Structures are given as C-alpha cells and as structure tokens.
Amino acid sequence: MTISQKIIAVHSGKEEVKPGEFVLAKVDLAFANDITAPLAIEKFKKWGCRKVFDKDKIVLIPDHFTPNRDIKAAQQCALMRKFSKEYGIKNYFEVGRVGIEHIFLPENGFILPGDLVIGADSHTCTAGALGAFACGVGSTDLAAVMATGKIWLKVPASMKFVYRGKLPAWTTAKDIILYTIGDIGVDGASYMSMEFTGPVISELSISSRLTICNMAVEAGAKNGIIVPDKTTEKYLRERTDKPYNLYQSDLDADYIDIKEYQVEKIQPQVALPPLPSKTIPVSQIDDVKIDQVVIGSCTNGHLEDLRLAASLLKGKKVHPEVRVIVIPATPEIYLQALKEGIIEVFIKAGAVVGPSTCGPCLGGHMGVLAEGEKAIATTNRNFTGRMGHPKSEVYLANPAVAAASAIKGRIAHPEEVV
Amino acid sequence: MKVKGKIIKYGDNVNTDEIIPATYLVSTDPEELGKHCMEGIDKDFLQKVKQAPIIVAGKNFGCGSSREHAPVALKGAGVKCIIASSFARIFFRNAINIGLPIVESEDCVRECEEGDILEIDTKKGEIDNISKGKSFSIIPYPDFLQELIEKGGVGSWFVKQEK
Numbered sequence: 001m002t003i004s005q006k007i008i009a010v011h012s013g014k015e016e017v018k019p020g021e022f023v024l025a026k027v028d029l030a031f032a033n034d035i036t037a038p039l040a041i042e043k044f045k046k047w048g049c050r051k052v053f054d055k056d057k058i059v060l061i062p063d064h065f066t067p068n069r070d071i072k073a074a075q076q077c078a079l080m081r082k083f084s085k086e087y088g089i090k091n092y093f094e095v096g097r098v099g100i101e102h103i104f105l106p107e108n109g110f111i112l113p114g115d116l117v118i119g120a121d122s123h124t125c126t127a128g129a130l131g132a133f134a135c136g137v138g139s140t141d142l143a144a145v146m147a148t149g150k151i152w153l154k155v156p157a158s159m160k161f162v163y164r165g166k167l168p169a170w171t172t173a174k175d176i177i178l179y180t181i182g183d184i185g186v187d188g189a190s191y192m193s194m195e196f197t198g199p200v201i202s203e204l205s206i207s208s209r210l211t212i213c214n215m216a217v218e219a220g221a222k223n224g225i226i227v228p229d230k231t232t233e234k235y236l237r238e239r240t241d242k243p244y245n246l247y248q249s250d251l252d253a254d255y256i257d258i259k260e261y262q263v264e265k266i267q268p269q270v271a272l273p274p275l276p277s278k279t280i281p282v283s284q285i286d287d288v289k290i291d292q293v294v295i296g297s298c299t300n301g302h303l304e305d306l307r308l309a310a311s312l313l314k315g316k317k318v319h320p321e322v323r324v325i326v327i328p329a330t331p332e333i334y335l336q337a338l339k340e341g342i343i344e345v346f347i348k349a350g351a352v353v354g355p356s357t358c359g360p361c362l363g364g365h366m367g368v369l370a371e372g373e374k375a376i377a378t379t380n381r382n383f384t385g386r387m388g389h390p391k392s393e394v395y396l397a398n399p400a401v402a403a404a405s406a407i408k409g410r411i412a413h414p415e416e417v418v
Numbered sequence: 419m420k421v422k423g424k425i426i427k428y429g430d431n432v433n434t435d436e437i438i439p440a441t442y443l444v445s446t447d448p449e450e451l452g453k454h455c456m457e458g459i460d461k462d463f464l465q466k467v468k469q470a471p472i473i474v475a476g477k478n479f480g481c482g483s484s485r486e487h488a489p490v491a492l493k494g495a496g497v498k499c500i501i502a503s504s505f506a507r508i509f510f511r512n513a514i515n516i517g518l519p520i521v522e523s524e525d526c527v528r529e530c531e532e533g534d535i536l537e538i539d540t541k542k543g544e545i546d547n548i549s550k551g552k553s554f555s556i557i558p559y560p561d562f563l564q565e566l567i568e569k570g571g572v573g574s575w576f577v578k579q580e581k
Contacts, residue, residue: 035443039486042446047573065444072444122484122508138486138512140572186431187478191507220478220506275431362440362483383435383482385458390439
C-alpha cells in the first residue's frame with residue numbers, strides 16, 4: 001500500500017484497502033472556515049444534532065472575509081463564534097490570533113503525521129506535507145463529520161512524482177508544482193493521491209513542502225502527501241508534544257503512474273489565465289503589463305516566501321503604476337517578518353502589508369481587481385474572475401517573480417532586478 | 419429519477435469561481451446564490467436556464483474550491499441536472515449531498531448541441547437525446563443514492579443511518 005492507503009486503512013479498521021474500495025473512516029481533525037462553516041452549521045442544526053463528536057477535534061477558522069468585510073461576512077463569523085460557544089469548541093480563533101487555515105494549522109501543531117484530516121476547504125490537501133492524509137470536502141460532508149467523527153471515502157489510487165537534480169536559481173517549490181500541473185493538466189490526478197518524493201523533496205523545508213501539497217487539488221487530486229522524515233520531526237518538535245504515527249509507502253506499492261522530473265529543466269514558471277496548468281517559463285512570456293501584485297495566500301504566505309520577495313525589493317521601489325499587496329499568512333509569520341526588518345522593506349518599497357487573511361486571492365476583499373486589470377500573484381488559482389471582475393486576469397508565479405514584476409511593472413524574471 | 423428538458427452547453431473546466439464568484443459566499447440561501455450563478459462566464463445564463471434547465475459540459479466540471487455554494491447556486495437558479503464528461507471530486511460529492519442529480523457521459527456530451535431536448539433516467543441508467551433520436555447508457559445510481567437525491571440530499575438519510 002501507499003502511505004495514503006495505509007492511513008485510510010488504519011482509520012477504517014482494516015488491515016488492507018484497495019483503490020476504488022469504499023470505507024467509513026475515523027477522522028482525527030475536522031475544520032472549516034467562515035465561508036464553509038456557516039452552511040455546515042446550518043445543516044448540523046437542521047438534522048437536529050445535539051453534540052459534536054469531539055469538541056477538541058474541530059477547529060473553526062475565520063480567515064476568508066476577515067477582518068469582517070461587510071455586514072453579511074460579520075454575520076457569518078458571528079454564527080461560527082456562537083456555535084463554538086454553544087458546543088464547547090475551544091478551537092475557534094479570533095482575528096489577531098488567527099491566520100490562513102492551511103498554514104495556521106500546521107504551525108500550531110494541529111496537523112500530525114499519520115492523521116486523517118478533513119477540511120471544508122479545497123486546499124486542505126496542504127496538510128499532506130506533514131505525512132497526514134488530508135482531503136477537502138464541502139459543508140454537508142463536514143457537518144456529517146462534526147456529528148459522527150466519520151466520513152465515507154473511496155480509497156484513491158496513487159500517482160508518484162519523483163524529483164531529482166539541482167534546482168536552478170530562482171526556481172522554488174511553487175515552480176515545481178506549477179510545472180507538474182502544467183505537465184499533467186488540471187484533471188491530471190483526478191480523484192487520486194499525489195505522492196511527492198525524491199531527493200529534491202527531501203531537501204525542501206516544511207514551508208516549501210506545504211506549498212507543493214497545497215496545489216495538488218489544482219490537478220484534481222484528492223490529497224497530496226509527502227512521507228515524513230527528519231525535517232518533519234524537527235518541525236513537529238517545535239510545535240507539539242502529542243504522539244503521532246509515521247507511515248511510509250511500501251517498496252512494492254502500486255502506483256497508477258510514476259512521473260520523474262530532472263529539476264534542472266524547471267525554470268521559474270508563470271501560469272497564464274485562466275488555468276493553473278497553462279504554465280510557461282517566465283523567460284518566455286511576452287510583455288505583460290500588470291496593475292497589481294499579491295504576495296501571500298495559503299500557497300506562498302510563508303516566512304521564507306516573504307524573505308525571498310524582500311530580498312529583491314530591498315532598497316528598490318515598486319513601479320509607480322503597480323499596487324503591491326503583501327499578506328503574511330499568520331500572526332507568527334507577521335511578527336517574525338517584522339523582527340527581521342522584512343515588513344519595513346516592503347513598506348519602504350511602496351507595498352502595503354495586510355493582516356493575515358485570504359484577502360484578494362479569491363476576490364473577497366483587500367485588493368479586488370477592476371475590469372481589464374491584470375495581477376501577478378503567488379496564489380493558487382487564476383480562473384476567470386477569481387480576483388475580481390470577470391474581465392480581470394490573474395497570472396500565478398513564485399514570490400521572486402512577483403517581486404521582480406512589482407519593480408518592473410510587467411511580468412519579469414528575478415534576474416532582471418538583481 | 420427522471421429529468422427532461424432542453425440543454426445549455428459549456429466547455430471543459432467550468433470552475434467554482436465561474437459558477438458562483440467568491441464575493442457572493444456570504445449567503446447560504448439557494449435563491450440568493452442562484453441570482454449570481456454563472457455570471458462570470460455567461461451573463462445570459464439566468465434567462466437561458468428558464469427554458470433549458472439541463473447543463474451539458476466537458477471534462478472536470480466544478481473544479482476549484484470546495485464551496486458547496488456552487489451546486490446550491492445551480493440548484494437555486496433552476497438547474498435540474500448536469501451531464502459532463504467528468505466532474506471534479508469535491509463538486510461531485512457536494513452535488514449529490516444536496517440532491518442535485520449529476521451524471522457522467524462522454525458520448526452524450528460529444529453528440530449533443532445546445533437546445534437539444536434530453537431525458538435522463540438515473541434509475542434505468544439512460545440518457546435519451548429526444549431531438550437527435552439517440553440513447554446513451556450511464557451507470558445507474560445505486561438505490562441509496564436514488565433515495566438520497568429524491569429526499570433532497572444527504573441530511574436526513576445520513577442521520578437516519580447513524581441513529
């Protein structure tokens with residue numbers, strides 16, 4: 001079995017599971033945000049459920065339209081807050097102490113290797129970077145999990161992605177995953193488990209691994225996963241004292257496909273609108289003038305992402321016709337960036353630094369685009385209208401490309417500004 | 419369950435940002451969400467769906483976000499059934515869970531045009547393209563899914579199983 005299949009087997013009380021098999025699995029952690037939780041709470045109440053399966057295993061995170069964008073958004077958070085009190089859910093985190101869920105959860109020790117994690121958000125797959133089986137669902141499924149602590153799953157087949165070689169300058173984890181999605185397409189791993197492995201992955205930080213697993217859903221995957229190693233254990237030591245289980249894929253595990261990449265060939269990528277799979281090397285892009293740059297999100301709002309962007313922006317100015325929005329993913333990242341002088345670099349360059357939120361990534365608030373505007377963003381989706389007006393466009397890239405573009409006023413290679 | 423009506427046709431990768439832009443996700447009301455359904459890719463959708471309540475689309479329909487508001491908006495706008503070459507997995511679960519029938523048939527998608535009249539029988543496992551006089555077999559829903567959709571979603575069914 002693969003690591004994903006092993007975790008599912010253990011959680012459904014089976015010795016072995018096979019792809020395609022249906023199981024009823026026990027859930028270790030369930031979470032929702034201010035968009036998905038209200039609908040789940042509505043269902044939970046409608047069904048007449050009196051208690052949640054385990055009040056310590058549910059986390060409610062208001063991160064999408066917070067700080068409250070408008071009255072309706074405020075009402076949604078108020079509903080979550082009330083529900084948390086009523087059902088004794090202590091893991092409701094308020095603005096100021098909350099960050100973007102997929103970075104906030106691992107940072108605070110909620111994600112453990114070997115766990116089965118269900119989140120009402122498609123980017124739940126991010127948590128697979130720590131060796132958990134983590135999979136996104138909708139609100140009704142989440143409501144059923146909150147009530148019973150269980151979920152029915154179809155056991156996914158696994159696809160293996162092996163990365164070897166030496167990463168070129170300016171190529172990051174974001175480029176690895178964009179390149180991979182460009183290779184297999186937005187439904188290239190539909191319903192499957194994407195297992196990322198190889199010497200390149202072993203050398204990556206946990207932040208970078210989170211970036212890779214984050215975008216597994218952009219290839220249609222059920223989950224993304226990386227077998228835990230020493231780097232994982234070191235990360236966990238700083239964040240939790242809870243016990244956990246380390247699984248790895250069997251040497252003779254079945255994979256539906258194995259993709260091997262020599263990373264020397266992967267240049268910094270840009271995904272053209274309107275699909276994350278429309279990737280080209282940034283060096284091949286035409287002259288694309290941009291109106292906005294977004295550096296942040298559950299994909300690239302990590303400290304190392306901010307450090308990278310700041311290394312290019314230090315002592316420079318943002319192009320006069322460009323708005324740059326920087327969003328540290330969590331208060332912990334924000335504070336550390338402040339201590340390191342990174343926030344000052346951004347502000348002096350002419351960028352605005354916002355509170356930890358999903359913000360403009362999904363066109364919610366704090367940087368919505370007007371008709372005809374173009375943005376380059378370190379986010380994960382560039383579908384039509386994603387960041388605002390249906391006739392606005394989003395280009396996806398890594399934080400270095402975003403920072404270089406901020407200076408040039410057009411999509412630019414980092415080499416152009418160093 | 420049987421659904422009959424005219425179709426509206428779309429291409430591949432119709433995603434959740436197009437089905438219901440995130441800015442409207444401050445409501446859970448099907449009618450309210452329905453008002454903005456598909457506005458990003460088809461501004462005439464709400465007019466069209468009145469006469470043509472069946473959507474036929476290419477592969478990977480519903481890709482993107484986990485927002486259950488997407489199938490809720492489609493249902494709220496009056497969509498009775500979706501046929502696609504394939505569906506993104508979270509959308510598939512969400513649609514079934516809220517009682518919106520959706521079926522996969524590459525052949526049917528390839529061989530129909532906007533405005534055709536189709537009849538879908540999820541129990542028998544068949545789609546009839548009445549306009550073209552052609553039939554396509556689909557995998558019939560198992561009984562529990564049939565019941566679940568007829569009851570309007572997973573809620574009452576799931577809770578009943580657990581009690």
